[in-house]
Amino acid sequence: MSKSRLNGSEATRTIVITGALGHIGSRLIQALPRQFPDAKFVLLDNLSTQRYPSLFSLPSSVDFSFVNADIVSCSLERVLAGANTVIHLAAITDATSSFDNKDEMDQVNYRGTERLAQACVATGTSLIYPSSTSVYGTEKDWVNEDCGPEDLQPQSPYAESKLREEELLQRLGKDEGLKYVTFRLGTIFGISPGMRFHTAVNKFCWQAVMGEPLTVWKTAYNQSRPYLDLDDAVRAIAFLLERNQFTGELYNVLSANATVGEIVDIIRSVIPSLEVTLVEAKIMNKLSYEVSDEKFRAIGFKPIGDLKRSINDTINLLRGANSSFSSLLKDG
Ligand SMILES: NC(=O)c1ccc[n+]([C@@H]2O[C@H](COP(=O)([O-])OP(=O)(O)OC[C@H]3O[C@@H](n4cnc5c(N)ncnc54)[C@H](O)[C@@H]3O)[C@@H](O)[C@H]2O)c1
Known part of the structure; x- marks a missing residue:
């Protein structure tokens, strides 16, 4: 049986997905096993959005385990033990209502990401972090990852928290050797079992x-504004897992x-x-x-x-x- 090739040696890959039952996660957990058939998948979600149907009809041939846990309080080091990569989708994600629940947003999004990133450092797990193109705001006609602070103008507590989380990961990458990649995802469209209709x-x-x-x-x-087909979001994550280079890069991802x-x-x-x-x-x-996605295209990703x-x-x-x-x- 073939195994995923990791760092030059044959090994079974373990992929943890937080927020796995959400809009993006529920499609990802259907699609990733096709590309990584021998991988183990650990799906973590606190069921706060009640998306139980995302767990229906998962392929029985795949090694899945579901962890009903909260990223703010559970032992993330235990969840990550033995894992290669974590895809961190757990978050409070409604930008419009984030004006009324700043504290919870801070707790779950910023503090949750901080706890997870620290657990990644402790366990040597690499991290895929989905930020958002909503961190941008510019007078120019277009903007890319190299823009200055004047082109970063988050318009909601949700987007502000995304930018702060990006900065947090940069610090942990520099000071503590966190292995990660940040994606600034465009607004998602498309179908999934845990689909939402608020964007x-x-x-x-x-x-x-x-x-x-x-x-x-x-x-x-x-x-x-930039938009991202859910298919491309899933393909971008799979592309990164295949490439397996977690050097702290930041990429815009859009269709x-x-x-x-x-x-x-x-x-x-x-x-x-x-x-x-x-x-x-x-x-x-x-x-x-x-928003330009030239940087991500330049390493071989082509949105479809x-x-x-x-x-x-x-x-x-x-x-x-x-x-x-x-x-x-x-x-x-
Ligand atoms: N959907 C978009 O348009 C979009 C665009 C850019 C970035 N993103 C980012 O991608 C990620 C996933 O987005 P999504 O659209 O799938 O979101 P979603 O709201 O559909 O899913 C989030 C999941 O996280 C879970 N969750 C929430 N709080 C949790 C906690 N404390 N512990 C454990 N699980 C928790 C929820 O139950 C839910 O299943 C988020 O970080 C989001 O900010 C999304």
């Missing part, structure tokens, strides 16, 4: 199928830059009667910029995600949920 593309698909007007933030309609207007047009091509309502939101600025295809898939998934509306779908 732009998925939320708009839901509203469109339910016959509700799309609630678009007033300033956002013509602003360009496309797009405006909300362009996303609305794609949805309207499927549901022509679509209406849009402009609403106020706390996370608003007048900046429009594209597609907004049109994914929007169609999401709408098709929901098609049965509103029968009066599904008759309005062009190809329904």
Whole structure:
């Protein structure tokens, strides 16, 4: 039986995934075993978002174990014992509501990441950390990883915490030899068993199928922002696991830059009667910029995600949920 090649020797790879039942994790745990069939997978989640269905129908041939635990209080060194890499997806992730729960955000996101990173140092485990392109904010037309502090303007406590966590990992990398890579992920779209509908593309698909007007933030309609197909997010993580180089690099990961207007047009091509309502939101600025993923492409990663295809898939998934509306779908 073939084993994953690790540091030149044949060994069984153990991969820990925190927040494994969430939007990204629930797709990742279906996909990674196909690429790493001999690996062991330790799935950690505190079930705070009740996404039990993410554990349904996992392939029985794969070595999975589920740990119901909280990253803020459990012994992470015990969880990481014998592991090669941890993919750290556990977090409180709703940027809009983060204004009202800063303390919890700090505790779970910052303190949880700090505890995990320290456990990585103690156990020699490498870390894949998903930050967010929401740490950016610039007057320029485009921005990349080499930008100065003036181009980093997080607009919510959630995004502020992401930037602080990035800085924390840099310190631990420099001072304590933490092996890690940080991904700044674009806003995720696409289907998974633990799917959420609170970020732009998925939320708009839901509203469109339910016959509700799309609630678009007033300033956002013509602003360009980076988006990431869930398929590409999973492929990016697998790419990094395969490459197995954890040198503290930072990469933007995205499938496309797009405006909300362009996303609305794609949805309207499927549901022509679509209406849009402009609403106020706390996370608003007048900046429009594209994020470059050249650095990640330069080491061999090629995104293949597609907004049109994914929007169609999401709408098709929901098609049965509103029968009066599904008759309005062009190809329904
Ligand atoms: N979804 C996006 O658009 C996006 C974009 C950029 C970055 N990210 C980052 O990627 C990571 C995963 O995002 P997601 O969309 O899958 O989030 P999600 O909210 O869908 O999943 C997070 C998971 O973490 C679990 N969790 C929460 N607190 C926990 C705790 N204290 N201990 C253990 N488990 C806990 C939840 O139960 C949930 O299953 C997050 O760090 C997020 O900030 C996501």
